[in-house]
Amino acid sequence: MAFRCRRRDRRQVRAAFQRPADAHADTGLTHRPRSIPAHETHAARNTGAARRLGGRAAGTADAAAIAPGPVDDALRPGAPTTPPELALLDALVSAARPYAQVTTFTGAGPREGSEGLPVHAIALGNPAPHLPGLGIFGGVHGLERIGTRVVLAFLQGLVSRLPWDETLRLQLQRMRLVFMPLVNPGGLVLGTRANPRGVDLMRNAPLDASEPVPFLVGGQRLGPGLPWYRGRAGEPLQPESQALCDTVERELSGRPVSLALDCHSGFGQRDRLWFPFAGRRAPFTHAAQLHALNEIFERSHAHHPYVVEPQSRHYLAHGDLWDHLALRAPPGHVFLPFTLEMGSWLWVKKNPRQLFSRHGIFNPVISHRETRVLRRHLPLLDFLMRATVAAAEWLPRDPLELERHRRAAHARWYAA
Numbered sequence: 001m002a003f004r005c006r007r008r009d010r011r012q013v014r015a016a017f018q019r020p021a022d023a024h025a026d027t028g029l030t031h032r033p034r035s036i037p038a039h040e041t042h043a044a045r046n047t048g049a050a051r052r053l054g055g056r057a058a059g060t061a062d063a064a065a066i067a068p069g070p071v072d073d074a075l076r077p078g079a080p081t082t083p084p085e086l087a088l089l090d091a092l093v094s095a096a097r098p099y100a101q102v103t104t105f106t107g108a109g110p111r112e113g114s115e116g117l118p119v120h121a122i123a124l125g126n127p128a129p130h131l132p133g134l135g136i137f138g139g140v141h142g143l144e145r146i147g148t149r150v151v152l153a154f155l156q157g158l159v160s161r162l163p164w165d166e167t168l169r170l171q172l173q174r175m176r177l178v179f180m181p182l183v184n185p186g187g188l189v190l191g192t193r194a195n196p197r198g199v200d201l202m203r204n205a206p207l208d209a210s211e212p213v214p215f216l217v218g219g220q221r222l223g224p225g226l227p228w229y230r231g232r233a234g235e236p237l238q239p240e241s242q243a244l245c246d247t248v249e250r251e252l253s254g255r256p257v258s259l260a261l262d263c264h265s266g267f268g269q270r271d272r273l274w275f276p277f278a279g280r281r282a283p284f285t286h287a288a289q290l291h292a293l294n295e296i297f298e299r300s301h302a303h304h305p306y307v308v309e310p311q312s313r314h315y316l317a318h319g320d321l322w323d324h325l326a327l328r329a330p331p332g333h334v335f336l337p338f339t340l341e342m343g344s345w346l347w348v349k350k351n352p353r354q355l356f357s358r359h360g361i362f363n364p365v366i367s368h369r370e371t372r373v374l375r376r377h378l379p380l381l382d383f384l385m386r387a388t389v390a391a392a393e394w395l396p397r398d399p400l401e402l403e404r405h406r407r408a409a410h411a412r413w414y415a416a
């Protein structure tokens, strides 16, 4: 494939690679994250990161002043060994604590025998089980740092608005909202898709596709030395997968309706919103409700950039966690999980040097392009919050209306 490398892009590439290590004026980063010593406990790390980053104690950290800086800075020789996403997440957890219930699970440590890494779930809003819920997830694949960054940017905006935004507080009184910005911290530290044990969390659920899957990419049990490893048959879920499932089942599954968005990158040139199933071509259980949601999305965001479709249109895979959770959802619970696949080939096309970087294939590495990516997706997250609060307004309940949406969904997504 040939790429055009325009002069402006070349200048930007040069600027990005030549920028001095401490030049962060364009990112708004006033306190550069520093490495956090390994001997600090997790609690101390929270406090320490917040103090260093925001200059304040935990719980009052001015998280809004912290930005992780572009991915290429984090990869530069001499950059902090603690990824900036972990430091920002710690600071946001501290800042959100007065308003949130935080559960911290433990993910696999980056090396054999090393201490586990925290996997945070941050729940905001009203816990009453009759209210609708929304879950926002990122960092399931450690290499896809932009997914975590999108979730962190949205969370950062919310946390900074909580003290003064009355409309936001009213929204949160009518819904539950849970964030897991970094499901696989060990993978992010190592720069791998899989977790530190070599397991691809999105192939880790205990269910097989209904038809043959593509070799390797559909999930394999040959071993962790090859990509898309599912883990051994019959073994418990990996700790990060279990943390995700526990969070969904505790915060979302007991409600009449819940939505989820899991942010990834790396597939093709378009931004895609995939929904189950990944492991079978049969129509999704709640295709009618999903069509109703898509209808209000298209009407209210006429120029949105997404292709909305079932994942099975592209390839089948074993062990998809969202298939697993959708199939386990209690009867009567409407669960609509989406996977956002940001089309990273858009960024590679504009900056072919990224092809030579493992991170570059999955992330926009230049500051201004990352800013554009963050801006592009935040309206989707805002829409999902509004749609969750107002679920009773658009969910079809009348049998005729349900049938209309079911037929439309089948014609749009499942016609031969």
Ligand SMILES: [Zn+2]
Pocket (backbone or CB within 6 Å): 140, 141, 144, 264, 265, 266
């Ligand atoms: Zn991914």
